[in-house]
């Protein structure tokens with residue numbers, strides 16, 4: 171008797187849902203006014219973020235009605251702004267996958283605008299240590315999205331706080347796994363031919379990449395981190411936004427490690443995907459303020475994809491990221507992702523520079 175691969179249905183639905191949402195975000199980037207509004211923390215959100223969240227939650231609700239969902243956005247601002255809401259509804263009702271069979275698997279279209287708002291708000295779960303929890307960032311790196319740089323559509327499944335499935339769609343990364351890591355250089359990075367990658371991982375089954383929008387889901391190729399012996403030739407990536415990660419400390423760390431290449435700055439979980447496929451080696455995210463707590467939707471997929479590709483991911487204290495404490499990584503501080511063979515060395519220097527030892 172043959173048994174299906176673990177989480178194969180969850181993986182298939184997550185991949186299709188991310189693909190469909192990326193069709194919407196690309197339409198927003200190319201075709202329409204972005205409908206950008208500023209949230210209470212002064213970060214931007216666009217009609218692309220809301221629309222992508224509605225489409226993905228619709229697919230999750232259809233397939234896994236019992237599961238909890240922790241997603242970044244909420245519909246409150248749309249309930250008090252009918253014009254914004256109807257702009258999003260125009261997009262959501264007119265975005266579908268080409269294959270009607272695949273659309274059927276996702277449960278088809280959202281019935282009406284009011285249902286769309288309710289779907290967006292289903293992402294309000296508190297998360298936690300028990301049961302099945304999906305975590306969703308409909309557009310990770312909204313600033314990158316707006317400037318035509320890197321962004322990602324990110325979905326992961328946690329079971330009892332442990333990441334089991336991670337899917338990250340990166341519309342602006344080159345398809346070629348061996349393309350060198352380049353800085354987020356604005357309009358040069360947009361989803362022209364040859365761009366758009368879907369990274370996936372299932373716990374214990376490895377990590378893959380495939381083109382985001384064309385071909386069969388089964389076409390994923392195994393990816394792995396670059397075996398690295400000499401840190402002098404390593405490349406490391408970090409946030410574009412200086413407010414998200416301390417870039418002067420990372421420069422000191424790189425220097426102490428003997429890394430000679432300048433950091434590659436890119437937005438979003440595209441950083442995790444890029445190191446997982448060996449386009450880069452190390453991802454450093456160093457806390458800028460004691461008060462900011464990283465969000466689980468910003469890391470769950472990337473954490474699994476890097477670990478399944480042969481990497482180690484910890485915080486600056488050396489602890490694994492704990493996705494079971496709620497909507498944020500309240501018990502962690504920063505992120506250090508690197509190939510297993512060099513992670514301890516990198517962490518040691520991080521702790522030295524941060525004064526943690």
Ligand SMILES: Nc1ncnc2c1ncn2[C@@H]1O[C@H](COP(=O)(O)O)[C@@H](O)[C@H]1OP(=O)(O)O
Pocket residue numbers: 213214242307309310311312313408409410411413414415436437438439462468
């Ligand atoms: N003060 C902050 N510190 C760290 N990350 C932040 C902060 N404010 C927003 N973010 C989130 O950081 C992520 C982008 O990180 P990166 O710097 O790696 O591109 C995004 O998820 C962004 O949210 P958003 O999803 O709204 O873009």
Ligand SMILES: [Mg+2]
Pocket residue numbers: 213214215242312
């Ligand atoms: Mg945001």
Ligand SMILES: [Mg+2]
Pocket residue numbers: 307309310311467468
């Ligand atoms: Mg994010």
Ligand SMILES: [Mg+2]
Pocket residue numbers: 219242307308309310311312
């Ligand atoms: Mg986001």
